Amino acid sequence: MSKRPYNFYAGPAILPLDVMKKIQKEFLDFDGTGLSIVETSHRSKGFDTVMKQARERTKKIMNISDDYHVVFLQGGASLQFSMVAMNFMNGKKADYIHTGEWAKKAIKEGKTVGDVNIAASSEDKKFSCVPDTYNFSSDAQYVHLTSNETINGIQFQAFPDTGNVPLVADMSSDIMSRKINVNQFKMIYAGAQKNIGTSGVTLVVIHKDMVTRENAKLPTMLKYSTHIEKESLYNTPSVIGIYIVNLVLGWIVDNGGMEAIEKTNNEKAAVLYDYLDSTEFYYGLAEKQSRSKMNIVFRIKNNDLEDQFVEQAKANGFIGIKGHRSLGGLRASIYNAFPLEGVKDFISFMKDFEKKNG
Numbered sequence: 001m002s003k004r005p006y007n008f009y010a011g012p013a014i015l016p017l018d019v020m021k022k023i024q025k026e027f028l029d030f031d032g033t034g035l036s037i038v039e040t041s042h043r044s045k046g047f048d049t050v051m052k053q054a055r056e057r058t059k060k061i062m063n064i065s066d067d068y069h070v071v072f073l074q075g076g077a078s079l080q081f082s083m084v085a086m087n088f089m090n091g092k093k094a095d096y097i098h099t100g101e102w103a104k105k106a107i108k109e110g111k112t113v114g115d116v117n118i119a120a121s122s123e124d125k126k127f128s129c130v131p132d133t134y135n136f137s138s139d140a141q142y143v144h145l146t147s148n149e150t151i152n153g154i155q156f157q158a159f160p161d162t163g164n165v166p167l168v169a170d171m172s173s174d175i176m177s178r179k180i181n182v183n184q185f186k187m188i189y190a191g192a193q194k195n196i197g198t199s200g201v202t203l204v205v206i207h208k209d210m211v212t213r214e215n216a217k218l219p220t221m222l223k224y225s226t227h228i229e230k231e232s233l234y235n236t237p238s239v240i241g242i243y244i245v246n247l248v249l250g251w252i253v254d255n256g257g258m259e260a261i262e263k264t265n266n267e268k269a270a271v272l273y274d275y276l277d278s279t280e281f282y283y284g285l286a287e288k289q290s291r292s293k294m295n296i297v298f299r300i301k302n303n304d305l306e307d308q309f310v311e312q313a314k315a316n317g318f319i320g321i322k323g324h325r326s327l328g329g330l331r332a333s334i335y336n337a338f339p340l341e342g343v344k345d346f347i348s349f350m351k352d353f354e355k356k357n358g
């Protein structure tokens with residue numbers, strides 16, 4: 001096979017090559033059974049081991065205490081927008097921090113079941129940063145935030161103190177990319193398809209106290225307690241999806257866990273932002289203090305050159321660099337599995353493009 005292209009897609013996104021090779025190797029014979037993982041029962045002994053390992057690895061990597069449950073659900077982070085609101089707001093009030101497209105979607109679902117207070121917003125700054133002042137309500141059932149906005153490329157560097165009000169975070173695009181203190185949150189959720197696997201699995205980390213507040217009147221599938229009690233096996237889960245998550249988590253552990261992964265992520269983002277800061281030809285959209293280390297959103301001063309840039313990038317082996325359709329411009333998503341070498345090669349390409357067109 002010729003050299004694989006560098007994959008900058010925002011999600012589903014790049015996976016570690018070693019993980020994909022392992023999937024390929026085991027595909028026709030999972031766990032010595034002679035069956036493929038895609039034809040394996042979710043009640044089998046082999047898959048039971050996978051599920052338990054995925055849960056344990058999640059706890060280890062994120063340093064999660066026994067006060068929390070870890071479950072693997074379906075429906076994406078998008079279903080969590082609704083499930084969080086239906087379970088914990090249920091006709092009452094919740095605070096939401098508005099930071100961009102994904103926060104907006106969470107807010108929209110919140111409004112279908114209760115009273116949403118926008119406790120802070122950076123809309124007036126075109127979502128180029130996260131807010132720094134908050135107007136929390138004392139009677140909110142929870143505060144919801146989006147730790148990393150995948151489309152506009154901004155990320156919380158520190159999280160607000162919400163006192164006794166539970167903090168709930170959508171961490172879809174920066175889950176397990178850096179060390180965080182899980183105890184600051186009562187719930188964290190994330191679609192797996194960026195940093196920890198492929199689509200079809202949603203990780204939910206939820207504090208035991210939060211579960212006691214859930215809305216008992218909801219249909220069975222929409223209650224967290226259902227999935228907790230049945231250890232993510234109430235219905236047929238994405239067997240291959242959880243199997244892949246478990247392999248990626250193993251890769252994270254083998255590569256030094258959060259500390260080492262965060263260090264590399266910092267380095268990758270720093271070289272790219274340093275380059276953007278050093279040129280007049282390109283410019284980054286996020287304000288420095290809120291820059292995402294996962295999704296680097298930038299433009300060429302002469303916007304007309306961007307289509308050509310995307311085309312030439314592709315021809316040179318850099319795929320998925322076009323910005324989100326709602327925003328335009330360019331975006332380099334450099335999740336955990338994206339190598340530092342790929343970022344450096346991409347910068348060489350950018351320099352070359354600048355030389356030819358600047």
Ligand SMILES: Cc1ncc(COP(=O)(O)O)c(C=O)c1O
Pocket residue numbers: 011075076077078079102146148149150151170171172173191192
């Ligand atoms: C921050 C964030 N939240 C939520 C979602 C929606 O996730 P899903 O497609 O898994 O529902 C995405 C998808 O890209 C995202 O980036």
